[in-house]
Amino acid sequence: MELKNGSYLLNKAKKGKYAVGAFNFSNLEQLKAILNAASKKNSDVIVQVSSSAIKYMGLNVIVPMATALAKDLDIAVCLNLDHGKDFEIVKQCVDAGFTNVMIDASSLSFEENVKITKQCVEYAHKFGVSVEAEIGSLKGVEDEVVAKESLFTKPQDAKKFVELTGVDSLAISIGTSHGAYKFEGKSHLDIERLKEIEKATNIPLVLHGASGVGEELKQKFVASGGKIGNANGVSDENLIEAIKFGICKVNVDTDLRIAFTTGIRNKLKDETNFNPRDYLLEGIKEIEYEVSKRIDILNKNRIN
Numbered sequence: 001m002e003l004k005n006g007s008y009l010l011n012k013a014k015k016g017k018y019a020v021g022a023f024n025f026s027n028l029e030q031l032k033a034i035l036n037a038a039s040k041k042n043s044d045v046i047v048q049v050s051s052s053a054i055k056y057m058g059l060n061v062i063v064p065m066a067t068a069l070a071k072d073l074d075i076a077v078c079l080n081l082d083h084g085k086d087f088e089i090v091k092q093c094v095d096a097g098f099t100n101v102m103i104d105a106s107s108l109s110f111e112e113n114v115k116i117t118k119q120c121v122e123y124a125h126k127f128g129v130s131v132e133a134e135i136g137s138l139k140g141v142e143d144e145v146v147a148k149e150s151l152f153t154k155p156q157d158a159k160k161f162v163e164l165t166g167v168d169s170l171a172i173s174i175g176t177s178h179g180a181y182k183f184e185g186k187s188h189l190d191i192e193r194l195k196e197i198e199k200a201t202n203i204p205l206v207l208h209g210a211s212g213v214g215e216e217l218k219q220k221f222v223a224s225g226g227k228i229g230n231a232n233g234v235s236d237e238n239l240i241e242a243i244k245f246g247i248c249k250v251n252v253d254t255d256l257r258i259a260f261t262t263g264i265r266n267k268l269k270d271e272t273n274f275n276p277r278d279y280l281l282e283g284i285k286e287i288e289y290e291v292s293k294r295i296d297i298l299n300k301n302r303i304n
């Protein structure tokens with residue numbers, strides 16, 4: 001199929017009480033792995049790139065690559081810009097053929113965030129491209145977007161923001177953070193806040209920083225020779241609950257980075273191996289496994 005816009009996937013998910021996985025990639029192997037797994041599960045999927053991934057691969061490469069791979073599949077695939085920081089990058093991605101873009105001006109004032117988001121929405125909608133924005137901020141670092149401490153999304157701000165900008169989906173802060181070290185203790189999300197935001201906005205909501213960094217993944221990483229300490233992520237139970245109350249898009253990056261590295265490192269233990277196709281294939285297999293597992297969780301309470 002040709003690439004579909006984000007609203008097409010997310011509005012379906014909202015009705016069906018499930019979430020679409022949004023998986024980051026930085027190269028052909030990761031992209032192929034994500035699409036293979038989604039296709040085997042017959043599940044719609046969002047593939048996305050950050051600004052650094054764009055710098056690494058080049059916009060002129062990303063769009064043809066995603067378009068060509070999606071064309072042969074029966075599932076809906078959306079190509080998204082993750083954390084676009086200004087109108088310029090959003091415009092570049094819309095012009096290049098992305099089908100969804102995220103503008104993240106959440107580190108600016110409410111008024112500035114509204115202004116920039118509105119500008120992006122007006123531009124993107126002219127080309128049938130849907131827009132995700134963010135309000136509230138997450139702990140941790142993702143690309144150039146840094147938030148010093150967690151600032152949870154306020155339901156009334158979210159309502160006003162959606163009305164003023166006409167944005168299609170909204171990333172909210174309810175306790176997650178980016179990276180592999182998310183919680184001091186047990187995984188916890190502010191579900192009451194989520195319910196209020198969902199009621200106030202009634203649009204598909206997005207959970208960033210939603211990697212699980214689960215035991216199995218960590219053990220495999222360590223067994224391959226990696227070190228990851230007391231990394232942890234969002235528990236499956238928390239994630240399922242969040243989807244029940246309005247999360248329609250779940251971003252996963254860290255889990256796939258860990259999986260890819262595990263596969264490659266395992267293969268490279270054979271010191272005589274210098275065949276990239278050989279060891280990259282092991283990375284692909286590990287990503288496929290993780291994506292499949294994640295898709296099952298995202299569809300746990302699906303009703304249609």
Ligand SMILES: [Zn+2]
Binds near residue numbers: 083142208
């Ligand atoms: Zn994010």
